[in-house]
Amino acid sequence: MFIKRMDADASDLLQVVRETQAVISFTPDGVILSANQVFLDLMGYKLSELAGKHHRMFLSGAEQQGDDYADFWGRLRRGERQSRQFSRVTKTGQTVWLQASYTPVRNASGKVEKVIKCATDITPIKMEHIDLLGKVNAIMRSQAVIEFSPDGMVLTANQNFLDALGYRLDEITGKHHRIFVPEQDRTSEEYTAFWATLRQGQFQASRYRRIRRDGSDIWIQATYNPVFDLTGTLVKVVKFATDVTEHVRLMSRLKQIIDVNFSEIDEAIVHSNQMTQATGTAASSTLENVQTIAAGTQQLVASINEISASISQSQQASDQAKETVATADSSVVRLVDATQEMSSIVSTINGIAAQINLLALNATIESARAGVAGKGFSVVAGEVKTLATQAAQATGLISRKIDAVQAVSSQVVMSLDSIRRSIDTLRQQVVCTASAVEEQSIVTRDISNTMQAAASSVGAVTQNVVTISAAVAQAQSAFERTREAAAVLSH
Numbered sequence: 001m002f003i004k005r006m007d008a009d010a011s012d013l014l015q016v017v018r019e020t021q022a023v024i025s026f027t028p029d030g031v032i033l034s035a036n037q038v039f040l041d042l043m044g045y046k047l048s049e050l051a052g053k054h055h056r057m058f059l060s061g062a063e064q065q066g067d068d069y070a071d072f073w074g075r076l077r078r079g080e081r082q083s084r085q086f087s088r089v090t091k092t093g094q095t096v097w098l099q100a101s102y103t104p105v106r107n108a109s110g111k112v113e114k115v116i117k118c119a120t121d122i123t124p125i126k127m128e129h130i131d132l133l134g135k136v137n138a139i140m141r142s143q144a145v146i147e148f149s150p151d152g153m154v155l156t157a158n159q160n161f162l163d164a165l166g167y168r169l170d171e172i173t174g175k176h177h178r179i180f181v182p183e184q185d186r187t188s189e190e191y192t193a194f195w196a197t198l199r200q201g202q203f204q205a206s207r208y209r210r211i212r213r214d215g216s217d218i219w220i221q222a223t224y225n226p227v228f229d230l231t232g233t234l235v236k237v238v239k240f241a242t243d244v245t246e247h248v249r250l251m252s253r254l255k256q257i258i259d260v261n262f263s264e265i266d267e268a269i270v271h272s273n274q275m276t277q278a279t280g281t282a283a284s285s286t287l288e289n290v291q292t293i294a295a296g297t298q299q300l301v302a303s304i305n306e307i308s309a310s311i312s313q314s315q316q317a318s319d320q321a322k323e324t325v326a327t328a329d330s331s332v333v334r335l336v337d338a339t340q341e342m343s344s345i346v347s348t349i350n351g352i353a354a355q356i357n358l359l360a361l362n363a364t365i366e367s368a369r370a371g372v373a374g375k376g377f378s379v380v381a382g383e384v385k386t387l388a389t390q391a392a393q394a395t396g397l398i399s400r401k402i403d404a405v406q407a408v409s410s411q412v413v414m415s416l417d418s419i420r421r422s423i424d425t426l427r428q429q430v431v432c433t434a435s436a437v438e439e440q441s442i443v444t445r446d447i448s449n450t451m452q453a454a455a456s457s458v459g460a461v462t463q464n465v466v467t468i469s470a471a472v473a474q475a476q477s478a479f480e481r482t483r484e485a486a487a488v489l490s491h
Helices: 002-020 037-043 067-077 123-142 159-165 189-199 245-370 375-490
Strands: 022-026 032-035 082-089 095-106 112-121 144-148 154-157 204-211 217-228 234-243
Touching (some): 022 037, 037 112, 095 123, 123 159, 159 217, 189 204
Antiparallel strands (some): 022 112, 082 095, 204 217
């Protein structure tokens, strides 16, 4: 009864295995004998396509001829069971991963007569494992990794960590994490709180200063990651770190350079601010001066216009004076002509007076000859002689007066000629001056317009200086924020 029960249990177990496991059997040399449907479905074959074929059909070409594969079947033939994870190739060329056991089956004489393989498809789990393993291996290759107990005791470390800190693994295993910490920090409240926080399951990430075996500083960018088991119990702390010592040194040097540059920039901004303020003051003063000059220029334009009008009137007056002098000159010429004619008349009168004197002389002679009879005639002759003498005297006086008039007329003619020449010269100068004043008026108007434009430009400069001053203030504020950012960056 018991044996039957065992046989029944064995039959049930075999049935469960056939329904849940991929099962295939081989000869001791690896030739396929049979396979269940689970195996056929997994590998994509029908049984007729497998029977009599060798097991190597499930391997890639490189594995088929390898020494490991020959040794694998040699062990099975010797009765050694093989159990692990295997990669196999399906009919379509895809790779599957199997958790399999190759179990040699012996006959009654103890000789291996076949090999039965029971396998489970673990491809999804294996691919996930490979992905995770690849990531872990990448981390292990690129990061310094060390593991601690929850109390901070070193469990293990990879070679990157050992190389970075200058230790061998046996020199740090079982030692506390504090051997890597600067001495002044080992008993600090912050360090105690650091491990307390890790034991509470909170990871820590920052940049840390640590001490190498030779006592030199090393700076690391690290994360301390609490690791829990399936029950949620903290079992260890894994630290991933990157050596950033050169970066810290570079940032320190950069901070020094930035501090120097910022100092120079600060001085330049202060100087620029001072210069801007001075420029603003000068621009304001210049604006006032330019506005004053512009107003003066407008007044000058008005004065020049008045001068131009006055010169124009002077030109008209000089023209009239020239005409008047010309008229006077003509009158004087006629006066000279008249005096000359009067001189002729005086000469005639003188001639007549001389004849009268001669007649009077003759009459006197004749009266003397006549005696008493000629006494009345003598009286008349005497009167005539007296009149002739007076006429001669009068004509002499007239002649002298006429000579004086002629002399004065000559002087007047000469003076008029000089006045005419002076008026001509004055007129030419007035004309030239009028032309120059007109040019000056045009130039002065241009200057006035230019000064007005300059006043507007200086006003714009003043406004721009105000804007620049505000920009300098804004730049100074930005500079202060940049300095603070640089300070944060250097830490």
